[in-house]
Amino acid sequence: MASTPRPPVFTGTLVLLVGIVLLGGGGWLLVLGGSPYYAVVGAGLLLTGVLLMRGQAAALGVYALVVAGTLAWSLWEVGLDWWPLAARGDVLFVLGLWLLMPWVQRGLSGEDDWRRRARPRVPAALLGLALVAFALVALASAVHDPHTLAGNAPPALSRSSVERSVPDGEWHAWGRTNAGRRYSPLTQLTPENVSRLSVAWHYRTGEQRGRPGEPVETTYEVTPLKIGNRLLLCTPFQTVIALDATTGSALWRRQMPIANPGKLALQHQTCRGLSYRPPPEGRAAGDFCAARLFMPTIDGRVHALDLASGRPCESFGSGGSIDLWDRMPERRPGAYYSTSPVAVAGNRLIVGGTVLDNVSVHETSGVIRAFDAETGALLWNWDPGRPDVTTPLPPGETYTPSSPNSWSVAAVDETMGLVFLPMGNQPPDQWGAQRGPATERFSSSVVALELATGKLSWVFQTVHHDLWDYDVPAQPSLLELQVGRETVPALVQPTKQGELFVLDRRSGRPLLPVSEQRAPQGAAPGDRTAPTQPVSALSLAPPPLAEHDMWGATMFDQLACRIAFKRLRYEGRFTPPSLQGTLVYPGNFGVFNWGGIAVDPVRQTAFTTPTYLAFVSRLVPRPDDHSLVVQQSARPQDSLPALNENFGAPYAVQLSAFTSPLGIPCQAPPWGYVAGVDLVSGQRIWQHPNGTVEDLAPVPLPLRMGVPNLGGPILTAGSLAFLSGTLDDYVRAYDAATGEEIWRSRLPAGGQATPMSYLGEDGRQYLVVVAGGHGSLGTRAGDHVIAYALPR
Known part of the structure; x- marks a missing residue:
């Protein structure tokens, strides 16, 4: 006599546990006003688990309903979007396949005549059909990309403004020129031949992060200069290096002297680049210190070095530096x-x-100063706290403390006689009750100052009463735009919140419309919020988040993210910080950060790299002006500052990325794109998710999900764009007309720097990438300077 198969108790227990988790979490979500799906599915899985433990084939039918309902709900919430669909169905699909295995079904029986059959065919067939339907939808979503916008950049203007202030084959400033376009007029590299790029030389600086006492944010962010046949760069460890631009061999190296190196209250340790002054009129290029480099150091000095030898220019300031x-x-x-x-x-x-x-409300000044490049003498100072007096402050007096600062890169129009400065905030970032009228005027703005006197020409504010750390992070880009029949000198300013403000740089007047849109109200007690915020007609800001945008690797962490989303305060962009905890989207990482954008003066377009990450900001009441509230036992070592304590303010702040219990973003991918925009019409031309999770996931799979970027792009006249700042370790080339990736090369470390391109003495066009990694982002540390070129 045949023995009766034993019911699948283990499988039933597993399903039962999953059901309990989903019912409990789904019930909590329902109480918070969220979707009833998880509670309903949890109940369905509870019933399935009980039936499995009793050995009844009806379990497969109930589970088929769960799968079919999940498929319908998923399509209703997100449509044919692969990654959101995968997160909703992966666990249920795998569990469904398990339930169809013979060793599970042998333990199931039906009622009456079903008991005589080898397996419960009808419920199994229903479940099989549900799983096939899910697989077909998944397949359709895998070949359908709702996040890609295909397009083609407009043709080149017949008359265009290409700067000739710098020789075509050189790179004299961080953005190649003072206009900050990050555009090379070289044409040797093209979409047709870029796939043949290979490493021409590889230099190691011998310095990488991980030293005792250094801040977490120790980063290689340098873009080298190319002057003559010298390639010139700096490291975060305050070393200046000159290389032969054609061979990569070292010419000279200088370690900059640092006062009190072990006692610096550093938040960042980086060097984004050097500055170059060509020989002034009447000086021969070969004269000592006629051609100069300027290097800012972490102890608050600027050094002048001879370009040819790296020796200090002792006539500058005191022994070669200014304090x-x-x-x-x-x-x-x-x-x-x-x-x-x-x-x-x-x-x-x-x-x-x-x-x-x-750190505190008692910080130093954000004053902007002009110095004589030959002697180091102070020529003028523009203090945002006292903006109308720019004559040098007499010795013994001090500038306004805690005033808005300009930490990013300035742009200069020498013909117009103006310098354009992206401005930050008065600290602390999330508390603004103590800010004065001048601070309110200049925070998070673009400021144009007269080069000769430092007097204010105009100011354009990008955020009113900024409580989100939306300081203006990127160098403005200057170019001439053909607006109708008029050629207009324009300034393009990217912002952290995703706006691209296109302004007339003579006046700061918007060339593309800017509207004031109502903003959420209800700041923390004692503070206020601005009633409206400026929004550009050319905006890459993400749409507001909703519950269905929450994501996870599985339905469990997606549920956790939904619960977290519902518990936070969120009314769209510019929701003020709160004691409850506020979801800030985009977060202070920024849609755009210091890498900025690259502009094409011939096509009048921009190549951009928007990043979309949500953050959480939570105000924490301070009992006094000295206790650690958010650092607690994790106080930094040595002299490093206690970040986010806001000593002297009524609140400290807890800041974090909005991530799931598994540490991945709670919002669905893509998190990073490349996008092309038309600067005249204000239209987005094309957009593509960019980058893989190869270096971010526990398993190094090169899944193209679109990852964040930190580090800017460059454009070339050969219709190419290059970018190395994505959080996977690659440098990529794109067709500048369509944005399609057409070449990439693996980097030995994180490439969170802006590449550059130049012409070597051998007639080849080189692409140079610095790959040293970023401490805060955790990308791979290194010390690499890599040059690519076509084979000889």
């Missing part, structure tokens, strides 16, 4: 320095600097 702490309030070594290259305009240096974020 940026001169006339500064709240002196704390390391708490202020210029992380970005200074601007050189004729014989003037225009210097801004970074002020510590969210």
